[in-house]
Amino acid sequence: MTTGLQMSRVNNLYRIGLNVPDLGAAGIFYDSCWAMRPSGSDANELCFRSAESEHSDLLLFGATEASLNHIGFEVDSIDDLNQILRAVDAAGYTVVQHPQNGKRPDELVVAVISDVDGNRVELIVPRRTSNFEEVSSREGPKRIGHVVLWTPQERLTEQERFYSLLGLAVTDRTHIGMSFLRCSLTHHSLALAKNSHQRTGFQHVAYDVGSIDDVMRNLARLKEKGVPCIWGVGRHGPGNNIFSYYRDPAGNVVEYYGDMEVVDRLEVETPVFWGPEHKGDIWGVSGPPPEAFRG
């Protein structure tokens, strides 16, 4: 796809892959608590999808410890994928896997690159299916929304530059060293969070549940199941979304959000800067972020 920016780009966050030490416990959580739908499995992989997603948007892998396995972005066509890979290669970054036929039913072609911190980034041209059934539910995620990655302070700018090769544009920055990036009209699909202790990889993944009522209803549902909210409910400045954060059994921070800002054009002229007057919750009811968010 050629856009006004005259470059091929990813057009959405497609999925996240997480490594978890207890695949069984994580599977039970995402099915019965987080209210995603099991959408495939093998001996070492569990797949889940959100209600309005046409594919698995969460993959869980058995591993010795919790960590990011990969983030996956959707690409419209093989031509676009090849053009992105040429840009990545020309800028001196690693193409880990050149385009290959996908292994999973929803994947037509997959390529893999490695970002500045060594995170595995999968670029997926989906196989469109005609037998998709949208699940009608007021419980759980409608779609995957965004992923936030830790990155050391000195690599934040280079990470922004790397993701710009995929067409992600910085839309907002904050005084604590967060950069919010978009690849669609959703305010952000990826964010980078400065970490002063050289930490890289997964900070949290967020799922869109719809409206403020959906955020609150899901909060009550999870409370009943014994899953405490670790931060929220509040409203973020960047993205203006209503947030509520939890942990899965592996300790991964997971978010239900609603009412995210939708922008009217893809291009960003000047990123918004959020200064120290911004505390994370513009309502001022949730207090400062907990330890899991301090870099």
Ligand SMILES: [Fe+2]
């Ligand atoms: Fe978030």
